[in-house]
Amino acid sequence: MNNNSNKQMTVINGSHFSNLEGFYEEISQLFMKDEDWKVGTLDGFDDILYGFQGAITWKDSQKSKEDLGFEATIKFYENKILQGKPFNIKLLQQKLDELTVGNGQTLFEILIEIIKSHKNIQLILN
Structure with a gap:
C-alpha cells in the first residue's frame, strides 16, 4: 500500500x-x-x-x-425476534433457521x- x-x-x-x-x-x-x-x-x-x-x-x-460466533448470533436473532416490530420477524427466523442448520452467517x-x-x-x- x-x-x-x-x-x-x-x-x-x-x-x-x-x-x-x-x-x-x-x-x-x-x-x-x-x-x-x-x-x-x-x-x-x-x-x-x-x-x-x-x-x-x-x-x-x-x-x-x-466471541461473535454461533452462540452470540443465535442470541442476537432470538432477542430481535422477541422484540418484534420494527424487526422483520419472518426474515430473522429464516436467518436463525439457516444458522442452526449450518448455512447461516455468524455475527x-x-x-x-x-x-x-x-x-x-x-x-x-x-
Whole structure:
C-alpha cells in the first residue's frame, strides 16, 4: 500500500470487547470520536464505513470470531425476534433457521462481509 495521505489506518482490537455491544463501543471510539452519537446497529456500522479509505487491521480477530460466533448470533436473532416490530420477524427466523442448520452467517462473518463490501477498505485479520 502506498503512503497516500488520504489513506487511513485503523486498528480494531478484539481484546477490547467480547460481544456485539462491545464491538459497537470500540467502533464508535475509533470512527466517531467527534460525534455525539454512537454506532449501535449493523446498518450503522456499514454507514460509518462510507468515505473511509485505507486499511482496517482487526487484532485478535480469532477471539472476535469466537466471541461473535454461533452462540452470540443465535442470541442476537432470538432477542430481535422477541422484540418484534420494527424487526422483520419472518426474515430473522429464516436467518436463525439457516444458522442452526449450518448455512447461516455468524455475527463475525456478517461484520467481515460489511467491511469487505467497501472497496476502498483493505481488511487485515491478525
